[in-house]
Amino acid sequence: PVGTPRSGGLFVTSEDEIYAAGFDAMVSFRESRLDAPAPPEKLFFSSISLNNGNPTPLLFRDEVRYNGVCPLLEIRTSAPNYIRRDPMEYRLLGLNGEWIKGTAGQKLVFTNVNPGKYTLQIRSGDTEKSLSIRINRKWYVSIPAQILYGLLLTGLLIAAFLFYKS
Numbered sequence: 001p002v003g004t005p006r007s008g009g010l011f012v013t014s015e016d017e018i019y020a021a022g023f024d025a026m027v028s029f030r031e032s033r034l035d036a037p038a039p040p041e042k043l044f045f046s047s048i049s050l051n052n053g054n055p056t057p058l059l060f061r062d063e064v065r066y067n068g069v070c071p072l073l074e075i076r077t078s079a080p081n082y083i084r085r086d087p088m089e090y091r092l093l094g095l096n097g098e099w100i101k102g103t104a105g106q107k108l109v110f111t112n113v114n115p116g117k118y119t120l121q122i123r124s125g126d127t128e129k130s131l132s133i134r135i136n137r138k139w140y141v142s143i144p145a146q147i148l149y150g151l152l153l154t155g156l157l158i159a160a161f162l163f164y165k166s
Helices: 143-165
Strands: 005-012 017-022 026-030 044-050 063-067 070-078 088-093 096-102 107-113 116-124 127-136
Touching: 044 127, 070 127, 088 107
Parallel strands: 063 127
Antiparallel strands: 005 017, 017 026, 044 070, 070 107, 088 096, 088 116, 116 127
């Protein structure tokens, strides 16, 4: 977009194309296109950051997997349109199903996210985008590990019982 208009920075061609110039940019458009309907909104998940770590790009991903405890989950959204016509809303299914008002480019922050499957949804007007998030338990607190711990404890108890019996 043109920030500061420049004196004499407006020109109309014989083909009805309008050029508007400023100190920092220049745009061209046709007068007939001023009333054209706006293109549909496009929404993106830009990046994700877990536990204050480095952001990981998400532009072409529909699913994120993470192993371990996640006390802080930050996801940044974006939209390529400079002029926002519809407000954006988001929700994290699996944590809270309510739609929350926001803006494109906003950092969505969720705290104390337990292991499980979640779906982050954002919408603006008729456009909706979703991201599947799976947070797995660490291997040492997983169900197979707990079964192994139980078996080891049972084996130790039996061995101790047999040792002291003899």
